[in-house]
Amino acid sequence: MPGTPILLLRFPDGEAEWRSSRGELPIGTLVRSRGVLWRVRDYDGEAVLLEEASLEDQIMRGPIVKPSPLGDEPTLLETIIET
Numbered sequence: 001m002p003g004t005p006i007l008l009l010r011f012p013d014g015e016a017e018w019r020s021s022r023g024e025l026p027i028g029t030l031v032r033s034r035g036v037l038w039r040v041r042d043y044d045g046e047a048v049l050l051e052e053a054s055l056e057d058q059i060m061r062g063p064i065v066k067p068s069p070l071g072d073e074p075t076l077l078e079t080i081i082e083t
Contacts, residue, residue, distance in 0.1 A: 008047040009033065016047070030057060037061055 005024065009017045017033070025031065029040045030053055037053035053061075 010047050010049050
């Protein structure tokens with residue numbers, strides 16, 4: 001889609017992924033990726049730095065699972081809530 005922002009997501013374990021998004025993700029936004037919830041911690045240039053969502057957020061919006069490994073199939077970035 002022309003004009004769709006592409007973000008580089010950086011996970012705490014050092015992994016990085018390119019994802020499309022409907023727009024910028026404000027700091028504090030909860031997103032679901034790789035099967036779990038993450039919170040946008042900061043921006044570093046064009047990259048979005050993620051941290052694991054709190055246990056409370058995971059319980060409320062679960063399920064709590066380990067991140068699935070990256071593969072060849074595209075995955076979606078789902079924005080859960082903006083704070």
